[in-house]
Each structure stands twice: as structure tokens, then as C-alpha cells.
Amino acid sequence: MVSSSNTPATRKPVAQLYYELLTLGDELLLGLTANGHLTFIGAQLGRRGVTLRRNITITDDADVIVAQFRESWARADVVITTGGLGPTCDDRTRECLAEVLGQKLVHDASVEASIVARFARLGRTMTPNNLKQALVFERGEVLVNANGTAPGLWVEQDGKILVMLPGPPNELQPMFIEQIVPRLAARGLLTEKEAYVQLRTSGVGESALETRLQPIFDRFGAALSIAFCAHSGHVDCRVSSPGGQLDDLQLQVIAAQCAKLLGEDFVCYGHDSLAKVCADMLRAQEKTLACAETASGGLLANSFTDISGASKFFAGGTVCYSNESKMQLLDVPECLLAQHGAVSAENAVAMATGAAEKLGADYAVAITGFAGPCGGTQENPVGTFFLALHAPHGVWSKKLSYPGPRTTVKVRAVNAALDWLRRELVRAASGASAISPRGEAMQ
Amino acid sequence: MVSSSNTPATRKPVAQLYYELLTLGDELLLGLTANGHLTFIGAQLGRRGVTLRRNITITDDADVIVAQFRESWARADVVITTGGLGPTCDDRTRECLAEVLGQKLVHDASVEASIVARFARLGRTMTPNNLKQALVFERGEVLVNANGTAPGLWVEQDGKILVMLPGPPNELQPMFIEQIVPRLAARGLLTEKEAYVQLRTSGVGESALETRLQPIFDRFGAALSIAFCAHSGHVDCRVSSPGGQLDDLQLQVIAAQCAKLLGEDFVCYGHDSLAKVCADMLRAQEKTLACAETASGGLLANSFTDISGASKFFAGGTVCYSNESKMQLLDVPECLLAQHGAVSAENAVAMATGAAEKLGADYAVAITGFAGPCGGTQENPVGTFFLALHAPHGVWSKKLSYPGPRTTVKVRAVNAALDWLRRELVRAASGASAISPRGEAMQ
Numbered sequence: 001m002v003s004s005s006n007t008p009a010t011r012k013p014v015a016q017l018y019y020e021l022l023t024l025g026d027e028l029l030l031g032l033t034a035n036g037h038l039t040f041i042g043a044q045l046g047r048r049g050v051t052l053r054r055n056i057t058i059t060d061d062a063d064v065i066v067a068q069f070r071e072s073w074a075r076a077d078v079v080i081t082t083g084g085l086g087p088t089c090d091d092r093t094r095e096c097l098a099e100v101l102g103q104k105l106v107h108d109a110s111v112e113a114s115i116v117a118r119f120a121r122l123g124r125t126m127t128p129n130n131l132k133q134a135l136v137f138e139r140g141e142v143l144v145n146a147n148g149t150a151p152g153l154w155v156e157q158d159g160k161i162l163v164m165l166p167g168p169p170n171e172l173q174p175m176f177i178e179q180i181v182p183r184l185a186a187r188g189l190l191t192e193k194e195a196y197v198q199l200r201t202s203g204v205g206e207s208a209l210e211t212r213l214q215p216i217f218d219r220f221g222a223a224l225s226i227a228f229c230a231h232s233g234h235v236d237c238r239v240s241s242p243g244g245q246l247d248d249l250q251l252q253v254i255a256a257q258c259a260k261l262l263g264e265d266f267v268c269y270g271h272d273s274l275a276k277v278c279a280d281m282l283r284a285q286e287k288t289l290a291c292a293e294t295a296s297g298g299l300l301a302n303s304f305t306d307i308s309g310a311s312k313f314f315a316g317g318t319v320c321y322s323n324e325s326k327m328q329l330l331d332v333p334e335c336l337l338a339q340h341g342a343v344s345a346e347n348a349v350a351m352a353t354g355a356a357e358k359l360g361a362d363y364a365v366a367i368t369g370f371a372g373p374c375g376g377t378q379e380n381p382v383g384t385f386f387l388a389l390h391a392p393h394g395v396w397s398k399k400l401s402y403p404g405p406r407t408t409v410k411v412r413a414v415n416a417a418l419d420w421l422r423r424e425l426v427r428a429a430s431g432a433s434a435i436s437p438r439g440e441a442m443q
Numbered sequence: 444m445v446s447s448s449n450t451p452a453t454r455k456p457v458a459q460l461y462y463e464l465l466t467l468g469d470e471l472l473l474g475l476t477a478n479g480h481l482t483f484i485g486a487q488l489g490r491r492g493v494t495l496r497r498n499i500t501i502t503d504d505a506d507v508i509v510a511q512f513r514e515s516w517a518r519a520d521v522v523i524t525t526g527g528l529g530p531t532c533d534d535r536t537r538e539c540l541a542e543v544l545g546q547k548l549v550h551d552a553s554v555e556a557s558i559v560a561r562f563a564r565l566g567r568t569m570t571p572n573n574l575k576q577a578l579v580f581e582r583g584e585v586l587v588n589a590n591g592t593a594p595g596l597w598v599e600q601d602g603k604i605l606v607m608l609p610g611p612p613n614e615l616q617p618m619f620i621e622q623i624v625p626r627l628a629a630r631g632l633l634t635e636k637e638a639y640v641q642l643r644t645s646g647v648g649e650s651a652l653e654t655r656l657q658p659i660f661d662r663f664g665a666a667l668s669i670a671f672c673a674h675s676g677h678v679d680c681r682v683s684s685p686g687g688q689l690d691d692l693q694l695q696v697i698a699a700q701c702a703k704l705l706g707e708d709f710v711c712y713g714h715d716s717l718a719k720v721c722a723d724m725l726r727a728q729e730k731t732l733a734c735a736e737t738a739s740g741g742l743l744a745n746s747f748t749d750i751s752g753a754s755k756f757f758a759g760g761t762v763c764y765s766n767e768s769k770m771q772l773l774d775v776p777e778c779l780l781a782q783h784g785a786v787s788a789e790n791a792v793a794m795a796t797g798a799a800e801k802l803g804a805d806y807a808v809a810i811t812g813f814a815g816p817c818g819g820t821q822e823n824p825v826g827t828f829f830l831a832l833h834a835p836h837g838v839w840s841k842k843l844s845y846p847g848p849r850t851t852v853k854v855r856a857v858n859a860a861l862d863w864l865r866r867e868l869v870r871a872a873s874g875a876s877a878i879s880p881r882g883e884a885m886q
Contacts, residue, residue, distance in 0.1 A: 029481070031486025033482075038472075039471075039476075046472075060670070226533070229468075238475075295748075297745050298745035298762070301762040304740070305742075311765070315765055317741060328802070329761065358772065
């Protein structure tokens with residue numbers, strides 16, 4: 001292993017380091033699998049003061065890999081590769097990069113032993129092609145893979161760093177957090193803290209958000225860098241000071257001014273989901289929540305149950321496609337369904353109330369609607385949703401309408417429900433009169 | 444507009460065309476949003492005979508955009524860019540690409556009118572920064588954006604094609620399908636059909652799959668190209684013939700031989716999810732399904748309700764976190780929960796049976812477990828799940844154990860449940876005795 005005194009740590013501040021990510025695999029270019037590595041590694045580096053400069057996705061072809069790696073290695077301080085370390089014939093990363101770096105591949109007995117042990121533990125037969133994964137660089141470190149067969153590799157050469165990671169996310173992610181981040185930090189190639197402040201907002205479009213916040217930004221001119229990013233259900237605004245003229249405390253004060261100006265449209269600092277923000281308020285207020293869904297089909301319940309410790313606030317939920325299930329599980333009266341139909345404000349309210357009562361919850365959110373592409377009526381075409389919010393002090397409903405395919409409108413209806421609940425919980429926490437300006441009182 | 448006689452269509456076969464995708468935006472490099480454009484555009488092109496050669500993600504910085512686009516334009520036949528067309532100060536794609544191509548940006552009155560109309564329709568105030576989006580290339584075509592303010596742009600110049608698309612997926616995706624694909628096809632830059640056959644499998648690892656299928660592949664030597672891609676819950680195997688020695692019919696025959704060899708481990712040709720495959724069999728067999736979940740929290744129900752027309756086979760589901768909710772919604776006996784606990788084979792079976800009875804379904808799948816990171820017992824630590832499958836002819840349960848974070852183990856438990864149901868439905872369709880070798884009979 002080359003000594004770490006050769007690394008870029010001795011030469012550049014973290015913000016000027018050039019990190020490049022090479023994601024390898026035809027399956028990415030053919031859209032057969034999402035490039036989650038960019039999202040994961042980009043976020044991990046971003047939180048530690050590094051903005052990844054470039055991500056390049058290329059095919060498994062050996063000539064293309066060799067040419068691209070040669071270019072990336074010439075340009076970057078740290079090159080991270082993902083994929084192509086597996087046992088099958090289309091896994092060529094190891095051989096190609098060894099060629100460019102002039103390194104030999106050598107057999108590693110301990111890697112072979114751990115591959116053999118892993119197959120034995122899982123009770124599976126090891127096919128011989130797996131042994132290819134025991135080939136490692138002659139000058140480099142092996143990164144143990146606790147969740148798979150292909151180890152990662154860490155190489156320091158030419159004053160640069162090469163990190164080679166296996167493709168499966170459940171193997172790559174723990175390896176990156178447990179083995180790569182500490183190595184980079186030890187060499188001064190990462191900072192310890194967030195280098196920007198992010199405000200998460202909802203209910204305001206990107207352009208209106210910029211216009212509302214502009215008076216604050218104007219006071220700081222070019223010292224402040226602003227970036228907006230619209231997501232499904234929320235818009236993020238990131239403030240940073242790339243030149244370093246503003247320190248962390250100043251950035252936090254600016255972000256707090258933005259949050260105050262935005263009022264209820266401000267969701268949180270950082271990256272928490274709407275569901276997580278609701279969950280934190282429910283726990284703080286010692287209240288419980290139930291869900292009753294038709295058209296959103298479990299997506300609302302799932303967004304809450306993704307949160308660790310959900311059983312502390314989440315009583316449960318139902319997905320009631322048939323009218324019988326609404327009557328059986330939630331005590332929705334048959335006459336109500338006959339008179340108003342399942343896609344109605346009345347049914348939404350009955351489902352929310354039924355869920356709160358059956359599951360003994362303080363709050364309940366109901367979503368009913370036509371997700372499409374079939375169904376719908378003249379009055380309530382595909383894309384129409386009725387939400388209801390049952391709270392300790394009353395129950396309200398609102399009607400919404402979304403264009404788009406089935407999975408998109410499900411997400412939008414769930415986001416609307418989460419944001420409505422969030423605003424009610426904000427008001428409950430502040431002791432304000434909890435009548436939602438965007439819903440209609442029903443009872 | 445430049446005449447289409449200048450386009451690469453006149454020079455190369457589709458498989459040799461060089462398509463490059465530039466995805467622009469700091470939010471991608473910082474991992475704040477996933478690069479869904481690569482997945483979507485890669486899949487759209489892949490199904491029409493084109494393997495995207497390269498995807499490059501770079502920052503919003505003007506100098507970087509100009510340098511990268513100059514390089515990409517020199518190399519590729521078709522360059523597609525996404526993002527940076529919006530109204531805010533970090534949207535710079537239009538200006539940078541115009542500079543490289545030596546084009547002027549001109550104001551388009553009809554684009555401005557449609558932006559103004561869109562804000563009026565949504566009842567929102569239009570801030571002046573939106574008008575920047577009415578600037579278009581002097582030589583090029585405007586692509587109407589039905590779902591947002593920033594139009595796309597189509598440019599034919601230097602015998603190449605440039606496509607500029609807005610960043611939000613709900614704007615980009617319909618624009619790509621409705622406006623870009625037909626334009627590319629009209630110029631002979633796409634084929635009309637799939638250029639490969641994909642087999643989806645489950646229950647077999649990547650290396651074992653290669654070993655099992657190798658005898659078939661060996662017969663065709665270098666004429667056949669094979670690629671494997673492991674996903675959560677399934678492994679895909681793609682067979683193609685890049686040199687064209689094998690025609691479509693031959694590829695289909697090879698794929699059919701692989702499917703036959705794999706037996707029940709073969710899921711489907713193409714891209715259908717496990718839930719979709721189950722749904723198709725349930726509809727064909729005129730059977731209905733119910734779900735009962737604890738630890739998977741609605742994810743199983745959601746995977747079925749993502750499917751159009753789910754109401755034809757999906758009766759409904761419950762998410763029962765508390766013991767009270769299991770008793771209230773599914774008639775699970777209190778004494779059973781007291782004796783065996785909620786994370787037990789007995790409770791899984793009681794939940795499945797309760798769901799089938801309450802919701803009047805032929806099949807019911809139950810998932811209970813400890814998703815973690817808290818909870819668990821010595822006998823059943825975090826990651827332990829019990830599944831139960833209620834079928835017309837009996838009910839079975841099985842115990843599984845997964846390592847990993849909460850959202851990962853939820854997905855794995857749901858995939859296991861889906862695959863179990865799939866195998867039972869395959870056997871029911873074939874009239875085989877339906878006793879699952881991987882589950883234990885309970886009743």
C-alpha cells in the first residue's frame with residue numbers, strides 16, 4: 001500500500017477536491033435499474049462538504065471502461081466506481097482498471113475463504129465462477145463485504161484515490177459508510193459537517209418561492225448561493241456560501257429568516273419526509289394516528305410505517321377497495337354508500353371517523369378517489385380524490401383533482417393528505433384555532 | 444428548422460447510433476433527487492433498439508455545461524439534455540447550449556402566452572422570472588409542455604440532433620413519449636421493436652442462474668450476448684445478439700428454453716413486477732386476494748394497488764400495528780396473541796384467515812414481524828418475519844429472517860410473500876397439488 005502522504009489531502013482544501021463517480025453497467029443505461037448509487041454517494045459526500053463534480057454511466061464494454069477510467073483518473077482526485085465486480089461474464093471492472101493503473105491482479109486466500117463460508121452459511125452451492133471475485137489488486141486494500149461475495153477495493157496511487165465498490169445497494173451502502181467515509185475523513189478528504197442549509201417547503205411552487213425569498217437573498221448578494229429543487233410534494237431550497245464569505249452561523253440565521261417568512265409553508269430543515277415531520281409532532285403531542293385508504297391503496301400507511309418506532313404513534317390502517325370491506329372494517333353505513341357513492345366527501349369522513357373509532361386513534365386520515373385509468377363519473381372523473389381529516393376537535397374533508405397516471409396521482413393524493421395533517425399538527429402545537437383554510441368543515 | 448436530410452438517419456444503422464444523455468443539476472450530484480431520467484429515457488430507447496452509450500451528470504455551473512456539451516456534441520449523433528430550463532437563477536442550460544451551437548435565443552410569444560394562461564388556470568400569481576422560459580432557439584422547434592411552464596426544444600444541426608427537456612419527470616415523460624419518440628422514429632433513429640429478450644427470475648442468485656443456464660448459452664457461443672441484473676426480489680437475464688447473427692425468433696426460442704429449464708423460478712418475460720404477475724393469474728383464475736400486514740406496513744397492499752384495475756382482484760387489506768387492531772379488524776383471538784405473541788406463525792395464520800373471511804377473498808397473504816431497528820426477542824430477533832398464505836385449499840406459514848435496515852427488510856418480506864403467492868398460483872393454474880415446498884402446513 002502506498003503511504004497516505006501521497007494523497008490529495010496534502011494539497012487542496014476539501015471544497016476544491018474533484019470527486020468523480022463512475023457507475024458501470026448496461027442495466028443502468030437500459031433503464032432496467034435506477035442509478036441509486038449517485039443518489040446515495042452524492043448525498044453522503046454532500047453532507048460532508050464535497051459536491052460530487054461528475055457522474056458518468058457507461059456500458060460494460062472493456063474498451064469503453066478502460067478509456068473512460070483513464071480520462072477520469074487524469075482529471076479527478078478521487079474516483080469511485082460501482083458495479084462490475086460480480087461473478088458473471090459481464091463483470092469486467094477489476095481487469096480494466098488494473099490495466100490502466102499498471103497493477104497485477106492477485107488471488108486473495110482470505111477473500112476466497114469468506115466467499116466459500118458465505119455460500120455454506122446460506123446453504124447454497126457455490127458455482128466456480130464465484131472464485132473470480134477473490135482476485136484483488138497487488139497494491140491496495142480489500143474492503144470486506146458483509147452482505148455479499150464481491151469485496152470492495154481501496155487503492156492509493158499517483159497522489160489519487162480509487163474506490164471500487166460492488167453494485168448491489170445493500171452491499172455498497174454499509175461498505176461506503178463503515179469503511180470509505182472513515183478512510184476519506186482520516187486523510188482530510190471530507191469535512192465533518194453539512195456545508196449548506198436546506199429548507200424543505202410545501203404548498204408553494206419553485207418560482208413563487210424564489211420571489212418570496214428574494215428580499216432576504218438580495219441582502220447578501222454574491223456571497224450567498226441559492227438552489228431550488230422541486231420534488232413530488234415539496235420544494236427544497238438550499239442556501240450555501242461557496243466562497244466561504246458567510247459562516248455556518250450566518251447561513252443558519254438566513255435560513256431561519258426564510259423559515260419565518262414562509263410560515264406554515266416551511267416544513268423542516270434538512271431531509272425529513274412529510275410523514276417523518278408528522279410522526280415527530282404526533283410523538284411530541286402524544287397523539288396517535290390511523291389511516292383509511294381506498295385509491296391510495298396502502299401508500300399512506302406505508303409512508304408512516306417506514307419510520308422507525310412507528311408503533312409509538314401509528315395505530316394502523318385499512319385499504320378498503322370494495323364497499324363490503326368499508327362496511328366490515330370501518331362501519332361505513334350501507335345507506336351512505338348507496339346515497340353518495342364511495343368517492344364522496346361523505347364516505348371520506350365516514351372512513352376517517354370509522355378508522356379513528358375502530359383503531360382508537362386521536363387523528364385519522366382517509367383518502368378515497370378514482371386513481372384511474374378506468375372508472376370515474378361525469379361529476380368526479382379519474383383523478384378526483386376526497387380526503388378527510390379526523391382530529392380530536394372535529395372532522396373535515398376536501399376535494400382534489402390530479403392529472404396523470406395511476407401511480408403519480410396516488411403519490412400526489414398521499415402528499416396532499418400528509419401536508420394537510422402536518423399543518424393541523426403545527427396549529428395544534430401552537431394552540432391556534434385548528435380550522436384548516438384549505439378544508440371544508442363537515443360536522 | 445434545418446432539413447432532416449442532414450440527420451444521422453441517412454448514415455448509420457440504429458444499433459450504431461451514439462446516443463448520449465446529459466443530466467444537469469446540483470440536486471442530482473448532491474443526491475437530493477434520484478436520476479430517474481436515466482432510468483426512463485434509457486428504458487424508452489432500449490425498447491426501441493438503442494442502448495444509450497453514456498449518461499453524464501454535471502453541475503449547474505455555466506463553464507462546466509459549455510465544456511461538457513461541446514465534448515458530447517462532437518462525439519454523439521443524438522444528445523439529450525434534461526433540466527436547467529426552469530425559471531430560477533440556477534437554470535442555465537438554454538444559454539450555454541445556444542453559445543456552443545452559435546444560435547441566438549429569441550422570445551417566443553406563443554410560449555409566453557401559454558405560461559401566462561397556465562398560471563391563470565391554476566389561480567396562481569405569475570412572478571416575472573417565469574418569462575425567461577419563453578426564450579427559445581432561433582433555429583429549432585418548440586416542444587409543447589402540457590404539464591409545466593418550460594417548453595422543450597428540438598434542434599437539428601451539424602447532421603446531429605439535440606433534444607432539450609425540462610427536469611420535472613411529469614413534464615419530461617409525456618413530452619418524450621408523445622413528441623420525441625415519434626420524431627426520432629420518423630427519421631429512422633429508432634427501431635419499432637424490442638432488440639432483446641428479458642427473462643425475469645426469482646429464488647435463484649445471479650451466479651447460480653448463470654451456471655444453470657450455461658449449457659444453453661454454450662450452444663450459441665459468441666453470437667449470443669448475456670447480461671444478468673440482480674434486483675431486490677428478482678434477477679433478470681437478458682439475451683441479445685449484438686452482431687445480429689441470431690434473429691428475433693431464434694432469441695425467443697432460446698429464452699423459452701431457459702424458461703423451461705428454470706421451471707417455477709421463471710417469473711415472466713419482460714418487466715412485469717411480481718405483484719403484476721400474481722394479479723394477472725388471479726384475474727385469469729377469477730380469484731380475489733386480501734392482505735393483512737403488520738411490519739410491512741401497507742407495502743404489500745400498495746404493490747397490488749399500483750396495478751390498473753386492481754379492484755377486479757384486490758378485496759382490500761389491513762395494517763394492524765396494535766394487538767387491539769388485530770382483534771378489532773381481523774378477529775384474531777386475544778388468547779392467541781397472549782399465548783404466542785404477535786410475531787408468530789399462529790398470528791400470521793390467524794391474520795390471513797381473518798382477512799380472507801372479513802374481506803371475502805379466496806386468497807389472503809399475511810406478514811408479521813420485527814422490522815427494527817428496535818423490538819425483537821431472543822427467539823425472534825429484529826429481521827424475523829412470519830408469513831402466512833391462505834388459499835382455497837388450506838393455510839400455510841413460514842418463518843424468514845433478514846438482515847438490514849427497516850425499509851430494506853420490509854421490501855424483502857414483501858418480495859418473499861409475493862413470490863410465494865406467485866408459485867401457489869402457478870401450481871393452481873397447472874392443477875398441481877398445491878403444497879408449497881418452502882412453507883409448513885399449519886392446518
